[in-house]
Amino acid sequence: MSLARLCCSSKLPRLAASRVVSLAPRTTLLAGRTTPTSFSRSTSHLRLTSSHLIRNFTSSPIFLAAERAAAPQAEAHPISLLRNISIIAHIDAGKTTLTERLLHLTNAVSSSGAIPGDVDSGSTVTDFLEQERQRGITIQSAAVGPVWWPSPSPSPSSAGKKKRDTVGITLVDTPGHIDFGIEVERALRVVDGAVVVLDGVEGVESQTENVWGQAARYNVKSSILFINKLDRMGSSVAQSLRSVIRSGLHQRPLLLQLPVPVEGRDEPGISGVVDLVEMQALTFSGKAGEVANRRELKVGEEMYEEAKEARHALVECLASLDDVLLEELFGLPTGSGEGPHGKMPASSLKQAIRRQTLAGTILPVLCGSAAKNIGVQPLLDAIADYLPSPADKSEVVGTVTGSSSITSKGSAKGEEASSAGKEISVSLNDKRTTALAFKVVHDKRRGPTTFIRVYSGTLHRSSVLFNTTTGARERLSRVLFPFADQYVETATIRAGQIGVILGLRDTRTGDTLVDISSNPNSPSNSKSTTSKALDANEAKSLQLKKVHIPPPVFSMSLEPASKSDVDSVSEALHLLIRTDPSLRLDEAGASAGTGTGQMVLSGMGELHLEIAKDRLANEFGVNARMGAVRVSYRETLGEEVGVLEVRETVERELAGKKIKIGAEMRVRALGEEELGRVNDADAISFGGNVINISFDSGSNHDGNKAGKEGKEENDIEAYLADSPRQSKSKSSKDSSTTSSDSSRPGMDPTTLATMFKTGMVAALSRGPLTSNPLMGLEISISNIDLYGPELSSSAAISYLLSRLLRTLLRTKPKLNPDTGLPSGPAVARTTLMEPMMSTRIMVPEVHLGKVINDITSEQGGLVQDVIHAASSSEVSRGETGGEEEVYIPKSSNRFELQSSAASSGAKGKSDGGEGGGKAEIHAVVPLANLVRYSSKLRALAAGNAQFSMQLQGFAKVSPSRQSEILQDLGR
Numbered sequence: 001m002s003l004a005r006l007c008c009s010s011k012l013p014r015l016a017a018s019r020v021v022s023l024a025p026r027t028t029l030l031a032g033r034t035t036p037t038s039f040s041r042s043t044s045h046l047r048l049t050s051s052h053l054i055r056n057f058t059s060s061p062i063f064l065a066a067e068r069a070a071a072p073q074a075e076a077h078p079i080s081l082l083r084n085i086s087i088i089a090h091i092d093a094g095k096t097t098l099t100e101r102l103l104h105l106t107n108a109v110s111s112s113g114a115i116p117g118d119v120d121s122g123s124t125v126t127d128f129l130e131q132e133r134q135r136g137i138t139i140q141s142a143a144v145g146p147v148w149w150p151s152p153s154p155s156p157s158s159a160g161k162k163k164r165d166t167v168g169i170t171l172v173d174t175p176g177h178i179d180f181g182i183e184v185e186r187a188l189r190v191v192d193g194a195v196v197v198l199d200g201v202e203g204v205e206s207q208t209e210n211v212w213g214q215a216a217r218y219n220v221k222s223s224i225l226f227i228n229k230l231d232r233m234g235s236s237v238a239q240s241l242r243s244v245i246r247s248g249l250h251q252r253p254l255l256l257q258l259p260v261p262v263e264g265r266d267e268p269g270i271s272g273v274v275d276l277v278e279m280q281a282l283t284f285s286g287k288a289g290e291v292a293n294r295r296e297l298k299v300g301e302e303m304y305e306e307a308k309e310a311r312h313a314l315v316e317c318l319a320s321l322d323d324v325l326l327e328e329l330f331g332l333p334t335g336s337g338e339g340p341h342g343k344m345p346a347s348s349l350k351q352a353i354r355r356q357t358l359a360g361t362i363l364p365v366l367c368g369s370a371a372k373n374i375g376v377q378p379l380l381d382a383i384a385d386y387l388p389s390p391a392d393k394s395e396v397v398g399t400v401t402g403s404s405s406i407t408s409k410g411s412a413k414g415e416e417a418s419s420a421g422k423e424i425s426v427s428l429n430d431k432r433t434t435a436l437a438f439k440v441v442h443d444k445r446r447g448p449t450t451f452i453r454v455y456s457g458t459l460h461r462s463s464v465l466f467n468t469t470t471g472a473r474e475r476l477s478r479v480l481f482p483f484a485d486q487y488v489e490t491a492t493i494r495a496g497q498i499g500v501i502l503g504l505r506d507t508r509t510g511d512t513l514v515d516i517s518s519n520p521n522s523p524s525n526s527k528s529t530t531s532k533a534l535d536a537n538e539a540k541s542l543q544l545k546k547v548h549i550p551p552p553v554f555s556m557s558l559e560p561a562s563k564s565d566v567d568s569v570s571e572a573l574h575l576l577i578r579t580d581p582s583l584r585l586d587e588a589g590a591s592a593g594t595g596t597g598q599m600v601l602s603g604m605g606e607l608h609l610e611i612a613k614d615r616l617a618n619e620f621g622v623n624a625r626m627g628a629v630r631v632s633y634r635e636t637l638g639e640e641v642g643v644l645e646v647r648e649t650v651e652r653e654l655a656g657k658k659i660k661i662g663a664e665m666r667v668r669a670l671g672e673e674e675l676g677r678v679n680d681a682d683a684i685s686f687g688g689n690v691i692n693i694s695f696d697s698g699s700n701h702d703g704n705k706a707g708k709e710g711k712e713e714n715d716i717e718a719y720l721a722d723s724p725r726q727s728k729s730k731s732s733k734d735s736s737t738t739s740s741d742s743s744r745p746g747m748d749p750t751t752l753a754t755m756f757k758t759g760m761v762a763a764l765s766r767g768p769l770t771s772n773p774l775m776g777l778e779i780s781i782s783n784i785d786l787y788g789p790e791l792s793s794s795a796a797i798s799y800l801l802s803r804l805l806r807t808l809l810r811t812k813p814k815l816n817p818d819t820g821l822p823s824g825p826a827v828a829r830t831t832l833m834e835p836m837m838s839t840r841i842m843v844p845e846v847h848l849g850k851v852i853n854d855i856t857s858e859q860g861g862l863v864q865d866v867i868h869a870a871s872s873s874e875v876s877r878g879e880t881g882g883e884e885e886v887y888i889p890k891s892s893n894r895f896e897l898q899s900s901a902a903s904s905g906a907k908g909k910s911d912g913g914e915g916g917g918k919a920e921i922h923a924v925v926p927l928a929n930l931v932r933y934s935s936k937l938r939a940l941a942a943g944n945a946q947f948s949m950q951l952q953g954f955a956k957v958s959p960s961r962q963s964e965i966l967q968d969l970g971r
Contacts, residue, residue: 075491075492075494077166079389079390079494079495080392081151082168082169082170082389083168083170083192083384083389084192084453084498085172085192085387086193086194086195086220087171087195089196089198089199089211090176090206090207090208090211092176093197093198093199094197095138098197098226099144099173101288101289101376102380103144103171105290105377105380106149106169137176137177138183139177139180139611140175141173141186141187142172142482142484143172143187143484143498144170144172144173145169145481145483146168147168148167149166149167149380150166150167151384153165153384167384169383169384170191170497170498172187174187176207177207178207178604178950179604180608181210181214181550182581182604185217185547185550186438186509188214188218189548192222193222194224195225195383196208198225198244199229200227200230200232200236200240200367201229201233201234203244204240204244204247205948207948221359222386222387222388223387224363224379225365226365226366227366227367228368228369229369229370229371230259230367231374237255237889241255251885252317252362252885253363253365254318254362255314256276256353257274257276257368258303258310259273260273260283260303270367270368270369270374273366273375275294277350277353279297279307279346280294280296281303282294282375282377282378284373289374289377292377306889308342312341314349315329315344316341317362317887318349318362321361322352322355322356324355328344329341350386353386354386358388366379390497395426395428396425396544396545397423397424397426397545398423398424398426398434398512398542399422399423399542400422400534400541400543401749426544428456428495429456430495432456432515432539433463433515434455434456434512434513435452435454435455436455436511436512436513437451437504437507437511438451438453439451439579440578442575447505448502448505448578449487450500452493452498452499452500452513454494454496454497455496456495457515458494458495459515460476461477461491462476464515465513466515467504467512467513468511468514468541468542469512469543471750472507474504474506476501476503477502479493479499479501480500480501481499514539514542516536516540540750541750550951551951551954552583552602552603552632553602553604553605553927554602554605554632555601555629555630555631556627556629556630557598557601557626558600558624558626559625561624565624568622570587572616573599573616576612583603584603586602586765586766586773609629610629631927632772633835634835635767635768635769635773635828635831635832636669636777636830636831637668637669637777641829643666643667644668645664645665645667645808646664647662648662648800649661649662650800654795655795659796659799661792661796661800662783662784663781663785665780665804665805666779667778667779667780667809669776669777670777670778674690675953686757687761687765688776689779691781692779692780692782693753693780694781695749695753756784759794759800759801760779760801762798763805764805768809768829768830769831769971770965779805808829810827810828811828811829832962832966833954833957834961834965835951835954836924837925837930837949837952838949838952839947839948840920840947840948841855841920841923841947842920842945843921843940843941843945844919844944844945845868850940851921852921854936854940855923858929859930859933860926860929861923861924861926861929864924865922866920866921866922867920924952925949
């Protein structure tokens with residue numbers, strides 16, 4: 001279609017309104033030059049006139065992408081040339097600014113000559129929520145890609161010539177604030193590598209260590225460190241490297257660049273970098289640093305000697321780890337004054353850096369200033385050269401339960417994987433499509449928008465997926481690639497790629513999706529290392545590792561303004577929780593039985609709930625009264641209670657339908673050691689509890705009668721055979737309603753186990769003492785009697801489990817000997833647990849005593865360690881080794897002298913201010929005492945202190961402390 005015809009087409013306004021872009025031919029749209037950001041960067045500003053659309057279309061990335069016929073095609077691009085990476089850091093380290101520069105340089109979000117998005121002006125692509133732009137912080141993770149970058153390392157073509165490969169990069173920007181840690185969790189769950197952004201002034205900060213630990217949880221061991229903000233007063237490469245080692249982040253941060261100071265200025269600054277691998281000086285020019293100018297570093301130049309020394313150390317460190325490089329080093333001539341280290345080819349160094357980065361033995365370090373557009377192109381080169389492709393990662397491990405197994409037990413770590421299952425490897429070469437849903441976004445027009453990572457097979461528009469977590473079949477409507485809040489349509493998403501699918505109604509974060517209609521691998525054509533191809537029944541029970549969802553620690557109450565608002569408030573809350581699984585909702589208070597009319601929303605922090613409150617009011621238009629934010633406690637049993645046991649068969653009417661079901665429940669408190677393991681588990685699916693569910697198909701308790709056709713009424717095999725296949729449909733409240741599909745009779749054991757687990761989780765969400773969730777319990781369900789799918793429905797299962805647990809956790813009231821009636825109400829057996837926070841406080845030495853005294857005496861905390869900056873050179877909290885094994889620039893370097901002259905923040909530096917230095921206090925403090933601690937700390941330290949905190953776990957409270965809490969809660 002010509003441009004004139006395209007501009008006159010009536011389809012143009014619809015193109016802007018839909019924000020889902022499809023170009024013809026289909027392959028050209030996948031050039032990766034992305035989305036219609038010239039139309040609008042915001043989801044809420046789509047009112048564009050046709051004249052505006054025509055005027056901007058010729059310079060839009062869509063038009064430019066359509067013209068690039070020779071651009072890469074994501075559908076056919078080699079897996080080895082794909083990179084899935086996440087940008088992670090402490091808050092305000094410059095992640096989003098760096099991401100915008102990366103997208104700009106890859107021509108992903110701007111036309112030629114435009115400038116990248118800016119946080120201060122609210123024009124960023126990845127921060128697209130209104131709250132993000134107003135506050136200048138990242139709240140949600142945002143995926144963009146694939147975007148395309150030519151690899152600096154040539155590869156031989158089939159013709160024997162050298163050509164540069166184009167690498168497809170999917171970037172996932174993440175929040176730095178600890179309240180939004182779930183966004184970091186689900187991003188790191190599906191990426192293969194990471195770029196860790198470090199503030200060159202502050203060095204390693206608390207959240208830097210937190211996100212590093214989150215990456216380790218998902219085996220993301222290949223990372224690149226980018227020291228940012230080197231244009232600022234007080235920035236220091238040397239001190240940043242020391243903070244990496246002393247914090248235990250990594251023992252071998254390998255410096256690949258030196259910063260070049262600004263000529264002729266007394267103040268700190270950076271004008272470029274020295275590439276130690278190539279021994280070249282780089283400067284950057286253009287509107288946004290688009291032009292990278294390289295020149296060879298010559299003997300006699302100001303930085304040559306230091307660069308030579310740094311490169312020697314680089315080669316030495318790599319050779320000590322890499323046998324291939326060591327052998328090559330021994331083979332180089334030693335006669336000249338340069339020595340073999342100086343003669344090591346750059347290509348050999350790059351290969352060694354890649355091998356060791358993939359192994360996780362080194363942390364490549366680059367430097368620059370994203371805000372000043374310095375050092376961004378070399379970072380893209382490093383992503384292409386050093387970070388892993390999906391093919392470089394080990395196969396994903398999942399768990400399956402055989403079709404004959406009808407036993408499902410939660411592991412000792414609280415994971416939903418069945419201990420009766422077996423581990424299997426999911427290979428990129430497997431034919432069956434396997435994917436993990438790692439994020440769900442609600443869109444008013446398109447409905448649920450599900451972000452996935454495909455681990456095997458190929459996902460097509462026509463694919464029908466089976467959700468192994470819920471047992472529901474899901475039919476796709478569209479297949480897309482993500483570009484923040486906009487999407488580009490494609491026909492397929494291949495193994496190793498991150499994409500977006502529309503049409504899934506019953507899928508949530510962490511769910512495993514498989515295509516059970518796919519043909520399994522056959523020995524003749526499969527390269528999979530899986531020992532045996534999964535049959536359809538095994539595939540239905542396949543569970544990939546879930547996304548770790550941390551427990552909430554703050555709560556607020558919500559109450560609909562009127563009865564007519566109840567449904568809309570409930571619907572909005574369910575939609576919000578589906579998009580953010582770190583939010584939890586307790587609706588029990590809104591039931592007619594309690595009479596309070598209140599619902600309780602729990603989250604990770606005050607800011608988290610403040611954002612949720614703002615979204616409910618502005619995005620969903622909720623008309624509700626919202627209470628103040630308060631600490632969220634937990635309930636548990638004391639170990640002295642021992643094992644509680646009860647058995648009951650319930651036969652009654654529930655919601656107008658007759659139910660009949662029976663089971664036995666045993667409950668005991670977990671020991672301290674067991675509780676610690678549950679708190680450290682990879683997936684706290686059951687809220688810090690262990691759930692064991694055992695189905696005994698041969699049980700035959702008293703009272704069981706033979707059913708029709710000679711079957712026992714409680715026969716589980718008969719129950720499974722008689723149960724119609726359950727299909728799920730969307731209701732007005734985003735909840736699932738079930739309907740029977742008579743064409744596919746029978747229920748698999750995994751679905752039945754899921755029904756019991758779901759009912760148990762609901763029962764554990766509300767304790768008898770304060771209505772807070774229960775944790776630290778081991779619950780065993782056995783001797784289950786089922787009386788057919790009609791009598792023993794999922795609602796009946798949930799009712800029975802709640803009734804049994806409620807019976808066990810309340811003591812029976814004493815009877816009056818005269819009347820035989822209860823002399824008082826039933827008393828809860830449970831006690832309270834409160835969230836304990838691992839706290840770090842940076843304070844001047846002169847105020848150290850006052851702050852420590854306040855923590856121990858007033859805040860009820862326990863001081864674990866105090867690190868003094870003056871002696872930090874003698875302290876290493878990591879493993880043995882460290883600074884002597886890597887090159888750290890000398891203070892004699894002019895840039896370092898400028899930077900360190902005014903340094904005030906980097907970890908490990910002395911402070912020339914009040915008191916002669918700073919100290920870092922490590923303490924464990926109850927969260928309730930930290931809610932308003934910022935003001936108290938400022939008063940104690942004359943405004944010159946700061947603190948950060950992270951949930952360590954929950955601890956049982958003393959009787960006196962419990963009385964205080966109950967009084968505060970009005971109980």
